[in-house]
Amino acid sequence: MAAVLEIQGLSVGYGRKGLALDNVSLSVPQGGIVALLGANGAGKTTLIRAVTGLLGLHHGQVTSGAVRYAGQSIVGLPSHRLVRMGMGQVPEGRLIFKQLSVEDNLLVGAAILPRAKVAEGLASVYALFPRLLERRQQAAGWLSGGEQQMLALGRALIGRPQLLLVDELSLGLAPLIVKQIYQQLRVVGDTLGTAMLVVEQNAHLALQFAGSAYLINRGQIVFSGTAAEVAASPAMAETYLGGKRAQDTLTAPADAGDAAKELLS
Numbered sequence: 001m002a003a004v005l006e007i008q009g010l011s012v013g014y015g016r017k018g019l020a021l022d023n024v025s026l027s028v029p030q031g032g033i034v035a036l037l038g039a040n041g042a043g044k045t046t047l048i049r050a051v052t053g054l055l056g057l058h059h060g061q062v063t064s065g066a067v068r069y070a071g072q073s074i075v076g077l078p079s080h081r082l083v084r085m086g087m088g089q090v091p092e093g094r095l096i097f098k099q100l101s102v103e104d105n106l107l108v109g110a111a112i113l114p115r116a117k118v119a120e121g122l123a124s125v126y127a128l129f130p131r132l133l134e135r136r137q138q139a140a141g142w143l144s145g146g147e148q149q150m151l152a153l154g155r156a157l158i159g160r161p162q163l164l165l166v167d168e169l170s171l172g173l174a175p176l177i178v179k180q181i182y183q184q185l186r187v188v189g190d191t192l193g194t195a196m197l198v199v200e201q202n203a204h205l206a207l208q209f210a211g212s213a214y215l216i217n218r219g220q221i222v223f224s225g226t227a228a229e230v231a232a233s234p235a236m237a238e239t240y241l242g243g244k245r246a247q248d249t250l251t252a253p254a255d256a257g258d259a260a261k262e263l264l265s
Contacts, residue, residue, distance in 0.1 A: 002029065002030055003027040003028060003029055003030070003068075004028055004029065004030045004032075004069065004070055004162055004163050004195045005026075005027065005028040005051065005067075005068070005069055005163055005195070005197065006026075006027045006028075006066075006067075006068045007024060007025055007026045007027065007047075007050075007051070007065070007066070007067050007068075008025050008065055008066045008067075008068075009023050009024070009025060009064060009065035009066065010023070010024045010025070010047070010050060010062065010064070010065035010066070010067060011023055011024070011062070011063045011064045011065055012043075012046055012047075012050050012055065012060055012061065012062055012063065013060065013061060013063050014058070014059055014060045015059060019063070019219055020043050020046040020060065020219050021043050021046055021047060021050070021219045021220075022219045022220050023064075023065070023220065024043070024047065024065070024216070024219070024220065024221055025221065026047075026214050026221065026224075028163065028195050028196070028197050029195065030162075030193070030195055031189070031193040031194070031195055032195050032196075032211055032212070033189055033195070033196045033198065033209060033210045033211050033212075034195075034196065034197050034198070034210055034211070034212050034213065034214065035198050035199075035200055035206040035207060035209070035210035035212075035213040035214070035227070035230075036197060036198070036199045036200075036213070036214050036216060037200065037203050037206060037207075037213055037214070037215050037216070037230070037236075038215060038216035038217055039217070042216045042217050042218060042219070043216050043218070043219040043220075044167075044199045044216060045092060045167060045199065046060065046219075047199075047216070048091075048165055048167050048197075048199055050062060050067060050075075051067055051069075051074075051087075051165060051197075052079055052082060052087065052089050052165060053074070053076075053077050053078050053079035053080075053081070053082050054079055054091075062075050062076075069082070069085065069087060069163065070085070070086070070162065072085075083112060083159070083161075084112050086159075086160075086161050086162035086163065087161055087162070087163050087164075087165065088156035088157060088159065088161030088163065088164040088165065088194075089156055089164075089165050090152050090153055090156045090164070090165065090166040090167065090169070091152075091167055092167040092168040092171065092199075095152070096140045096141075096148055096151050096152055096155070097140060098139065098140050098141030099139060099140075099141065100139070100140055101136065101137050101138060101139060101140065102132055102135050102136045102137070102138055102140055102143070102151055103122070103136040103137065105140050105151055105155055106121075106122060106125055106132075106151070106154055106155055106158055107122075108155060109154070109155035109156060109157075109158040109159060110122065110158045110159065112159045113158070113159060121158040121159070121160075122158070124157075124158070124160075125154035125157060125158050128154065128157070128184055128187065128188070129150040129151075129153070129154055129184065131147055131150060132147070132150055132151060132154055135147065145172055145173050145177075146173050146174065146177035146178075146180075146181070149169060149173060149177075149181060150181065150184075153166070153169075153181070153184075153185070157188060157194075160192065160194075161194060162194065162195065163194070163195045163196070163197070164188075164194050164195070164196045164197075165196075165197045165198075165199075166185075166196065166197070166198045166199065166200075167199045168199055168200065168201055169181065169182070169198065169200060170200060170201060170202045170205065171201060178202065178205065179205070182205065182209050185209070186209070196210075198210060203231075203236070207227040207228075207230060207231045208227070210227050211226065211227060212224070212225065212226050212227060212230075213225070213226075213227050213230040214230075215230055215233070215235050215236060217235075222235050223235035223236065
């Protein structure tokens with residue numbers, strides 16, 4: 001299947017700090033869901049910045065390699081142009097406009113739509129996240145953490161992106177809320193064919209959601225394959241979860257509650 005996002009031999013540095021990414025290659029097929037997993041500081045967010053045009057804001061630069069979206073080189077293109085090309089972005093920390101209403105936040109995302117399509121876009125987001133409809137006139141800063149994540153996703157999805165990049169969706173949220181949000185993202189993938197690259201700290205959940213995954217450690221891809229292959233790999237247990245017992249938890253056919261019990265036993 002053709003790749004909507006293709007990264008080849010990408011290296012990224014931050015001035016004198018050395019390379020944060022070293023010869024990284026990764027691809028996201030059209031309509032596919034790919035997880036990027038790794039410990040804190042492994043290079044996950046740097047990769048997202050390099051793809052979404054935000055690297056320069058953090059004083060980083062691509063030193064070698066290529067990033068192609070829909071067959072076109074996008075290294076150096078600004079974030080707003082990538083959004084207009086069909087790339088949706090949900091940054092770590094959500095970064096919603098807290099003083100604006102829920103609907104005004106969504107209208108920021110709808111700015112790329114023709115005026116005649118805005119109402120349709122709003123309706124599609126409210127159908128996906130009915131809680132946002134209930135709070136459409138409320139200031140976004142008063143939403144719960146889960147509702148704010150729904151809003152960040154709705155803002156990215158309102159323009160019907162071809163590719164959605166999500167950075168740390170579950171961060172700071174209750175497991176039940178995270179599960180509900182992932183269920184809605186599954187609907188998006190199934191109905192709209194939206195490809196997704198998901199950076200996620202919850203490896204167990206990400207490997208249930210994604211079809212394939214990449215494991216990154218110290219700026220390098222150390223393993224990749226199907227979600228099942230990555231879950232069962234020694235690289236996962238040794239470099240991300242800390243040993244065979246955690247690996248067994250990932251590969252066992254258990255739900256999130258069973259996994260937690262196994263870890264605590």
